[in-house]
Amino acid sequence: MGLLISQANAFDGAYKVGGVFSVTGRASFLGDPEKKTVEMLAEKINAAGGINGKKLELVIYDDEGDATKCNLKVKKLITNDKVCAVIGPSLSGLSLAVIPVAEKHKTPLVSCAASYKIVHNEKTGKPYKWVFKTPQSDSMAVEAIYMHLKNRGINKIAIMSVTSGYGASGRSELIRLAPEYNMNIIADEKYGPKDTDMTAQLTKIKGMAPAAIVNWSIGPTQVTMIRNWKDLGMTAIPLYQSHGFGSRKNIELAGGAAEGVLCPLGACNIAEQLPADHPQKSVTMDYLKSYTAKYNEPLSSFGGHGWDALQLVVDALSAVGDDKAAIRDYLEKKQGFVGQHGIFNFSPDDHNGLTKAAFSMVIVKDNDWALVD
Amino acid sequence: MEKITLASQLLQYLITGLTVGSVYAMVAVGFNIIYNVTEIINFAQGEFVMLGGLIMVFLHVAMGLPLILAFPATIILVTLVGIFLDRLAIRPIRRPSVLTLIIATIAVSILIKGTASLIWGKDPFDLPAFSGRNPITFLGAVVQPQYFWVIGFLIITAIALSIFFDRTILGKAMSACADNPNAASLVGINVKQMIMLSFALSAAIGAVAGITITPISLMEYDRGAMLAVKGFAAAILGGLGSFPGAILGGLIMGSIESFGAGLVSSGYKDAFALIVLLVILFFKPSGLMGSIEISRIKRF
Amino acid sequence: MLRIAKLPIAVFALFILVFPWTARQIPAIEHYPDIMVFAGIYCLITIGLSLLMGYAGQISIGHAAFFGIGAYISGILTTNYGMNPWACMGIGMAVTAVVAALVGTPSLKLKGHYLAMATLAFGIIIFIIFNEETQWTGGPDGMPGIPGLSLFGFEFDSVERYYYLVWGFVIAAFIFTVNVIQSGTGRALRAIHASELAAGAMGVDVSQFKILVFVYSAVLASLAGSFYAHYLNFVNPATFDLFFSIKLLIMIALGGMHNIWGAIVGTGLITFLSNEWLQYFEEFEVIVYGAILLFVTVLLPEGLAGVPGIVKGWFRR
Numbered sequence: 004m005g006l007l008i009s010q011a012n013a014f015d016g017a018y019k020v021g022g023v024f025s026v027t028g029r030a031s032f033l034g035d036p037e038k039k040t041v042e043m044l045a046e047k048i049n050a051a052g053g054i055n056g057k058k059l060e061l062v063i064y065d066d067e068g069d070a071t072k073c074n075l076k077v078k079k080l081i082t083n084d085k086v087c088a089v090i091g092p093s094l095s096g097l098s099l100a101v102i103p104v105a106e107k108h109k110t111p112l113v114s115c116a117a118s119y120k121i122v123h124n125e126k127t128g129k130p131y132k133w134v135f136k137t138p139q140s141d142s143m144a145v146e147a148i149y150m151h152l153k154n155r156g157i158n159k160i161a162i163m164s165v166t167s168g169y170g171a172s173g174r175s176e177l178i179r180l181a182p183e184y185n186m187n188i189i190a191d192e193k194y195g196p197k198d199t200d201m202t203a204q205l206t207k208i209k210g211m212a213p214a215a216i217v218n219w220s221i222g223p224t225q226v227t228m229i230r231n232w233k234d235l236g237m238t239a240i241p242l243y244q245s246h247g248f249g250s251r252k253n254i255e256l257a258g259g260a261a262e263g264v265l266c267p268l269g270a271c272n273i274a275e276q277l278p279a280d281h282p283q284k285s286v287t288m289d290y291l292k293s294y295t296a297k298y299n300e301p302l303s304s305f306g307g308h309g310w311d312a313l314q315l316v317v318d319a320l321s322a323v324g325d326d327k328a329a330i331r332d333y334l335e336k337k338q339g340f341v342g343q344h345g346i347f348n349f350s351p352d353d354h355n356g357l358t359k360a361a362f363s364m365v366i367v368k369d370n371d372w373a374l375v376d
Numbered sequence: 377m378e379k380i381t382l383a384s385q386l387l388q389y390l391i392t393g394l395t396v397g398s399v400y401a402m403v404a405v406g407f408n409i410i411y412n413v414t415e416i417i418n419f420a421q422g423e424f425v426m427l428g429g430l431i432m433v434f435l436h437v438a439m440g441l442p443l444i445l446a447f448p449a450t451i452i453l454v455t456l457v458g459i460f461l462d463r464l465a466i467r468p469i470r471r472p473s474v475l476t477l478i479i480a481t482i483a484v485s486i487l488i489k490g491t492a493s494l495i496w497g498k499d500p501f502d503l504p505a506f507s508g509r510n511p512i513t514f515l516g517a518v519v520q521p522q523y524f525w526v527i528g529f530l531i532i533t534a535i536a537l538s539i540f541f542d543r544t545i546l547g548k549a550m551s552a553c554a555d556n557p558n559a560a561s562l563v564g565i566n567v568k569q570m571i572m573l574s575f576a577l578s579a580a581i582g583a584v585a586g587i588t589i590t591p592i593s594l595m596e597y598d599r600g601a602m603l604a605v606k607g608f609a610a611a612i613l614g615g616l617g618s619f620p621g622a623i624l625g626g627l628i629m630g631s632i633e634s635f636g637a638g639l640v641s642s643g644y645k646d647a648f649a650l651i652v653l654l655v656i657l658f659f660k661p662s663g664l665m666g667s668i669e670i671s672r673i674k675r676f
Numbered sequence: 677m678l679r680i681a682k683l684p685i686a687v688f689a690l691f692i693l694v695f696p697w698t699a700r701q702i703p704a705i706e707h708y709p710d711i712m713v714f715a716g717i718y719c720l721i722t723i724g725l726s727l728l729m730g731y732a733g734q735i736s737i738g739h740a741a742f743f744g745i746g747a748y749i750s751g752i753l754t755t756n757y758g759m760n761p762w763a764c765m766g767i768g769m770a771v772t773a774v775v776a777a778l779v780g781t782p783s784l785k786l787k788g789h790y791l792a793m794a795t796l797a798f799g800i801i802i803f804i805i806f807n808e809e810t811q812w813t814g815g816p817d818g819m820p821g822i823p824g825l826s827l828f829g830f831e832f833d834s835v836e837r838y839y840y841l842v843w844g845f846v847i848a849a850f851i852f853t854v855n856v857i858q859s860g861t862g863r864a865l866r867a868i869h870a871s872e873l874a875a876g877a878m879g880v881d882v883s884q885f886k887i888l889v890f891v892y893s894a895v896l897a898s899l900a901g902s903f904y905a906h907y908l909n910f911v912n913p914a915t916f917d918l919f920f921s922i923k924l925l926i927m928i929a930l931g932g933m934h935n936i937w938g939a940i941v942g943t944g945l946i947t948f949l950s951n952e953w954l955q956y957f958e959e960f961e962v963i964v965y966g967a968i969l970l971f972v973t974v975l976l977p978e979g980l981a982g983v984p985g986i987v988k989g990w991f992r993r
Contacts, residue, residue: 027961029914031498065955070818070912071714075951079707096818100910118817166643166807168817193643197602199593200396203638206388223500223594234511235388235518256502256594417789468974474788475735479929480973482922487966494963601918605800608793643808650797657794658782
């Protein structure tokens with residue numbers, strides 16, 4: 004009992020940070036690791052004495068991947084729970100949906116979703132004042148892939164994408180950036196997120212004989228697609244996955260068919276493979292160890308976005324306290340922030356802070372990741 | 377790598393279509409069994425397929441039971457779920473109307489789906505293929521051995537069912553209930569038991585479909601709804617109540633989907649089956665092998 | 677309900693009027709008016725659907741499609757073409773009416789299961805279209821930046837203002853619908869529900885009425901969709917999926933199918949359950965819905981609206 008009292012007295016006030024993630028629902032593979040990560044991080048911070056002696060109070064809601072709930076929860080966090088900043092949502096569509104709420108209530112929002120539109124107001128060409136994001140944009144992943152293909156001398160490719168927000172976004176970037184890298188997209192196939200068989204699409208692609216295939220999906224379809232690719236005897240055509248492939252579980256589920264598949268990954272996925280002098284080595288190794296120790300499950304790439312978001316807010320809180328405008332100004336100027344997915348350099352024109360250097364090309368070798376040049 | 381010929385492509389689409397179609401056919405057969413005895417359309421039919429796959433994963437992969445034991449054990453367990461559905465949701469309804477029964481089976485399908493997500497989570501699961509994964513090349517098309525298992529089980533199921541319904545007393549009793557439950561009970565047939573049996577049988581067939589298809593396309597907790605809709609479309613296409621119709625309907629539906637995805641638009645793949653369903657419902661609801669008189673006699 | 681009871685409507689209107697102010701006094705439910713806006717939007721759908729299912733006895737498992745058509749038409753026309761939102765609402769309703777008539781005419785000739793499946797298929801096809809036609813709808817990522825509503829310069833840009841706007845329409849729709857039930861049309865509907873053959877023999881144009889009610893319920897859903905789009909300033913296809921159509925069924929079944937009040941009560945309960953009360957039981961949400969639906973179907977066929985009758989029955993013994 005004495006210990007509890009002394010713990011409570013150890014903090015001199017609290018900073019309230021809100022979070023909305025798609026913990027359950029169709030995007031739970033995003034929101035669940037994000038929630039677990041931020042909770043783990045908050046625990047660690049509070050165990051070490053909090054932020055300048057104040058307790059970090061996290062209020063987290065589940066939006067279940069639903070736009071209505073997300074909107075309601077973000078509003079609730081700001082008006083009811085009176086948080087000083089919101090991290091999340093996990094999904095691009097939902098993030099876009101709550102931007103007006105953050106702007107209206109002048110509250111910093113650090114999204115864990117990937118779409119570049121989150122930090123790019125199409126009408127003004129500049130970022131939204133109060134909104135930031137931590138995941139790399141799809142364009143960076145596409146550029147990493149195209150760079151690699153170009154270096155291999157490949158330019159006749161087939162693309163496949165899932166008809167979800169993630170797939171549609173990747174697909175439009177693939178198409179948009181193709182001319183820049185001299186890529187000739189000879190086939191553009193799609194499939195649904197619940198599809199269990201892509202042999203029809205792959206058969207069509209096989210008929211066009213591309214020199215490489217780029218697949219943009221997330222969830223079980225990326226695994227099914229690999230199995231179909233192998234079953235149809237197409238392994239001679241190199242297969243590139245999106246960065247959504249970043250989980251050892253996917254390699255496992257592919258049952259050996261993933262050998263030789265390439266994808267671009269952020270540093271936190273390949274912490275163990277990073278050289279010792281890599282600037283992100285220590286934060287990523289630390290995250291890997293703490294997460295796997297606490298939750299007994301493999302690290303997820305997406306949890307890293309949550310880590311980056313919360314850690315940025317914590318950094319701001321420790322520097323300027325919980326005034327919303329001060330936090331926003333601080334974030335916008337932050338340089339050299341070492342995160343799970345890259346080293347961030349924010350500016351008034353760039354509320355994402357990453358470049359394509361945030362991705363490394365990785366190949367599946369012996370059922371594990373291996374860096375490629 | 378040389379381009380493959382259009383003929384090989386078409387053959388590939390056909391083979392995939394027949395395999396996927398076999399699953400739809402089994403779902404459609406399941407619909408028909410229950411419909412024939414009770415005139416109810418069981419919206420939870422797709423969940424039996426899902427449960428077949430996931431329970432098999434549990435028994436065979438997690439618990440390590442050998443295939444030869446896990447297969448029948450899974451079927452028995454899913455059959456129990458089917459019986460459970462009848463006891464819990466169908467039998468207790470005091471004044472059955474179309475609306476009520478439809479809603480009851482929808483309710484159970486949601487319950488099963490929710491429970492599955494609690495037990496297995498949202499991730500997809502895999503089963504090892506029954507006879508390995510070495511593909512067989514055939515005229516330029518690639519066939520997985522598992523495809524043969526799927527189609528094979530469809531054939532076995534079809535034969536077993538026709539023997540059951542035409543040659544055994546129990547089967548004939550079940551058919552009698554479908555034609556006229558009052559007359560059937562007058563000759564001593566326990567109609568309630570026949571209904572329960574129809575759900576049990578339906579569930580068992582669904583389970584077989586789920587077990588055989590999982591090694592090809594994985595299985596996850598929410599696969600049931602789309603399977604039910606497409607299986608129903610197959611049943612209607614073939615003529616509701618007709619077993620050969622269900623099988624034909626399923627195979628045709630699978631093929632339409634496969635060719636549609638390959639030749640027309642892969643994004644609209646799911647829509648093909650549904651458009652076919654609407655066309656049939658609007659222009660020939662009795663389907664390919666059903667007859668108009670029979671559909672008029674049925675209560676629903 | 678055989679008479680237009682003015683008192684319950686007045687009491688209800690008073691409750692609606694006073695609720696936001698009351699909620700603001702209690703911190704724990706301060707955000708409830710926000711949820712009530714959505715409840716009101718969904719009520720617009722369920723009032724019409726209740727008329728269709730409870731009175732005309734027709735089932736639709738695809739009403740999310742009409743909700744979505746209204747939402748997307750409002751969204752597309754106002755965001756991409758800058759048209760007046762109120763005019764777009766009207767256009768949405770007109771388009772929906774046409775679609776509903778086109779789909780309804782052949783569908784409503786079908787019975788029971790066939791009708792259910794036809795509406796189900798239609799609902800899913802529309803959902804797929806929302807997802808696929810990215811240039812128009814923004815695809816799976818959704819369409820952000822939909823403007824809000826304003827009238828002669830008065831902007832409905834706060835929770836309270838939108839709340840009163842939506843609930844005003846709900847009460848109007850409610851009164852109108854109840855009037856319909858009392859009128860000759862309502863009697864014709866009930867005759868159709870009881871026996872189409874008999875109704876037809878008595879000179880009721882059965883198909884015309886069924887289609888009329890179907891179109892009416894679709895148009896209300898479209899109106900609801902427009903309100904939704906302008907409140908959230910965002911739409912995405914996931915909102916209009918099969919599960920939402922099923923949720924609508926649950927709202928009506930829970931409240932009581934043969935009672936328009938039931939639609940309102942059921943909708944309110946499910947909306948709050950969905951967005952507020954179940955938040956600690958996320959994993960169980962789907963199971964709870966299934967259990968509620970099953971419980972109501974088997975044990976409480978008249979829904980909550982039937983509870984007073986059951987309780988009275990106990991007292992009589």
